[in-house]
Amino acid sequence: MQNEKINFLKTYLSLYIDHNTVLAGLQAAEPAYTILDVRNAPAAIKKDQIKGAIALPAKDLSDRLDELDKTKTYVVYDWTAGTTLGKVALLTLLSAGFQAFELSCALEGWKGMHLPIETI
Amino acid sequence: MQNEKINFLKTYLSLYIDHNTVLAGLQAAEPAYTILDVRNAPAAIKKDQIKGAIALPAKDLSDRLDELDKTKTYVVYDWTAGTTLGKVALLTLLSAGFQAFELSCALEGWKGMHLPIETI
Amino acid sequence: MQNEKINFLKTYLSLYIDHNTVLAGLQAAEPAYTILDVRNAPAAIKKDQIKGAIALPAKDLSDRLDELDKTKTYVVYDWTAGTTLGKVALLTLLSAGFQAFELSCALEGWKGMHLPIETI
Numbered sequence: 186m187q188n189e190k191i192n193f194l195k196t197y198l199s200l201y202i203d204h205n206t207v208l209a210g211l212q213a214a215e216p217a218y219t220i221l222d223v224r225n226a227p228a229a230i231k232k233d234q235i236k237g238a239i240a241l242p243a244k245d246l247s248d249r250l251d252e253l254d255k256t257k258t259y260v261v262y263d264w265t266a267g268t269t270l271g272k273v274a275l276l277t278l279l280s281a282g283f284q285a286f287e288l289s290c291a292l293e294g295w296k297g298m299h300l301p302i303e304t305i
Numbered sequence: 306m307q308n309e310k311i312n313f314l315k316t317y318l319s320l321y322i323d324h325n326t327v328l329a330g331l332q333a334a335e336p337a338y339t340i341l342d343v344r345n346a347p348a349a350i351k352k353d354q355i356k357g358a359i360a361l362p363a364k365d366l367s368d369r370l371d372e373l374d375k376t377k378t379y380v381v382y383d384w385t386a387g388t389t390l391g392k393v394a395l396l397t398l399l400s401a402g403f404q405a406f407e408l409s410c411a412l413e414g415w416k417g418m419h420l421p422i423e424t425i
Numbered sequence: 426m427q428n429e430k431i432n433f434l435k436t437y438l439s440l441y442i443d444h445n446t447v448l449a450g451l452q453a454a455e456p457a458y459t460i461l462d463v464r465n466a467p468a469a470i471k472k473d474q475i476k477g478a479i480a481l482p483a484k485d486l487s488d489r490l491d492e493l494d495k496t497k498t499y500v501v502y503d504w505t506a507g508t509t510l511g512k513v514a515l516l517t518l519l520s521a522g523f524q525a526f527e528l529s530c531a532l533e534g535w536k537g538m539h540l541p542i543e544t545i
Contacts (some may be wrong), residue, residue: 186439187519193436194516195311199306201509228351266507267386269321271411279307289509316433318426387506389441389529396434399427 202286322406
């Protein structure tokens, strides 16, 4: 059972990327990550987003995969960690052969840490 | 590793049903889902619930499975997505051979979307 | 698919321990659990913690495993259930051969239930 738990945790955690890693990657000369805001909401509801994110709602993702680049690594986020939308988007991206992670703690955690956002 | 991630996400997401699917199913002539409020709290604490839900606290679920119907599909929810009680209830239902899902984002998400609730 | 869901849920839930079980275990003559506060924050930010918890930030855990005792069972918690830090700490502990669980609903849930905390 201990091994099952360990394997489960390893796979679970391999889906995520934390904000420190993302921030460090974005500050590189060649940014290591492209952030996708996958919230299914109009800009008027969203109001702001992670600085530099591309809005690509999860509901449109399957139809817009050709806008993405297989040489990049994508980081998806939704409003909070409690939703399943980030994982829906992540499954779409991984299934299509993209490198992708879900942002730990989502937008809520990013804002809670007072990390860079921008008005939209 | 990519395949492991994909399989993990598929199984994880197969546990959930989102509020749009639930709402659409409830509006059918023959409602597609029966909603179970599995919160372990008295009505005075709960105050309200998803419209039409049946209160069946997770702590009583094992003893009250004979009240349920194997031809139906159940949707369980707890207060928030952060608790494990919905998954405890879901495991009990699936292990007993019922069709069941956990509501994505729980009651908190349902209320956040201003979907139908009722005072209890 | 039903079996896969059941196995997934069993493993997922086996990672967690709920506050009732923890509370009962702490009240035994020989406390059954040692609580580790794995938040990566200084005391001034944390302000309070679960009563009797030991502060052992997740970032320092790998380097401080020799302070722990393999005859004990550890319960780790972070701020909220939405973070992945509790699972990072749990993976470290289980991989090193310790008995450990993550506290369901984290500190947020513990406080929400008005369970014993202490100022730090």
